[in-house]
Amino acid sequence: MNISTDSTIKTTLKPGVVILPCQNNGTFDGNKCVCKLNFYGTLCEFILEAIRPVSVTASVDVTVRVLNINYTKELEDFTSAEYKEFETRFENEMKIMYKPIPNYEGVKIISLKEGSVVIDHLLLVKVPIDTYDDVTNEVANKVTTILESTNCTDEITHNINETLCFNYTATVRNLPINATGICSNVSEIPQEVQQYYTFYNDTGIAMCISRCSSLSPDRINCNKGQCSVTWQGPHCYCETSDEYWYTGDRCQTAISKPGVYAGVAVGLFVLLVIIVALAVISYRRRKASDSDKLIEKEMRWYEDGYEVDNQDAPYSTGSASGSTNSSFQPNLDKVNTNIKMNIPRAAIVPGGSNFSSSG
Structure with a gap:
């Protein structure tokens, strides 16, 4: 479909007025598009479903x-x-x-x-x-x-x-x-959409009709919508009510607005719960991992580090003149471990600061 915009504005435009790009030789009057015969729409983009040729x-x-x-x-x-x-x-x-x-x-x-x-x-x-x-x-x-x-x-x-x-x-x-082929040579119908019109004369009134017309034997039923002809052919434009959105190639599917709003709210709540739960689980796993690392480090020092470090570390003795390092490794082969040793128990003597031992 040829799209043309009228460049001559006969009405003085107010500041801030947006000039609409009127199609199909429609003209902008400073407020809206004024469409030629057989055209309608905000931009004169639609063609009537039934056109009576002159x-x-x-x-x-x-x-x-x-x-x-x-x-x-x-x-x-x-x-x-x-x-x-x-x-x-x-x-x-x-x-x-x-x-x-x-x-x-x-x-x-x-x-x-x-x-x-x-x-x-x-x-x-x-x-x-x-x-x-x-x-x-x-x-x-x-x-x-x-x-x-x-x-x-x-x-x-x-x-x-x-x-x-x-x-x-x-x-x-x-x-x-x-x-x-009569509707293919009608000047009232743009050449780009003539293919979508057929001749009709059953009522004694000759006209060219599209599949949007109620007179068409192959009429398109748009259900909750309106059928209009554009350069792409007959097309259903779906309505919207306070309760429903209508969709589909024939506007045959109704989508409940309250249902969508409730579903979105529930979905966001569930998503929030999942995010919080994952954050708690992640925190607990991180804390448990840190505790395991501390225990493992202490156990390693107790089991391995104490004996190994004492075996490998050089024995150090000091003197007034300096310090001398030497290796000290006790030999316990001749120690009798069956001998019982009596260690005196410490006792406090009343009235004095000296300690005494009792056997």
């Missing part, structure tokens, strides 16, 4: 025999240089010859056949959709009159080198409205 391109099928052109096989190949040259010549000559027909848009060659050259082509003309049949009948009659009264195009174009001469007979018939 006019459509009608086709009148015409078959003529050109007498002054020799038929060749190359003319059957629409990609050949010979065909391209003839197509340009035919379009230019017929544009001048069909000039009396109102709202003429051009011709389109359908086929070329042998017989001099038999040309089946469509005459394209813009007609009001409400009077489609009447106008196309009138156009067909005018084409018949023009062809019957014209022998060669140079009578009208005055171009002898490019002239085309026809047989006195021609076949002209107006075609019914093309329900398949």
Whole structure:
């Protein structure tokens, strides 16, 4: 979808007013986007689900025999240089010859056949959709009159080198409205979204409808939402109420707001409890680890360090002149450990400061 922003602001803007980027040729009036016919939305970004065309391109099928052109096989190949040259010549000559027909848009060659050259082509003309049949009948009659009264195009174009001469007979018939592709040539619908519209005429009122329309046999049900057409096609835009959020490609899923709020609160509380519990466990493990290290250190000193250090440490004696270090290792091989030793018990003698021992 073409996005255009109107650069001409007719209203004097107040300080601080943000100019909205209006789309689809909408204009900003200083307060909001003013949308063109068939568009709506804050930025004119949406297109109506049902659009009634004012006019459509009608086709009148015409078959003529050109007498002054020799038929060749190359003319059957629409990609050949010979065909391209003839197509340009035919379009230019017929544009001048069909000039009396109102709202003429051009011709389109359908086929070329042998017989001099038999040309089946469509005459394209813009007609009001409400009077489609009447106008196309009138156009067909005018084409018949023009062809019957014209022998060669140079009578009208005055171009002898490019002239085309026809047989006195021609076949002209107006075609019914093309329900398949009519919405692909409606000026009221942007070209980028024409593919999302189909022709509808069951009610006697011709219109182009999208799948958002209630008239569509393949209508999109948006449940708790609104269907709108954008350049991406029909799309559901979900509603939001005080109690629910609606989501899903068809707004079919309802999410309770109170439930979400309660769930978030419970989740945060549980997370807080877990964090506190992990902090307590971590603290206790760290404290237990420090105690284990202290006990292990003391046990190592008691079991290993005392004897080893005393065995390895040199014995030191002192004297007035200095100190002398030597190794002292007692020999207990000749000590009788079965001899009982009596150690006197200390006693306090009343009235004196001397100690006495008793056996």
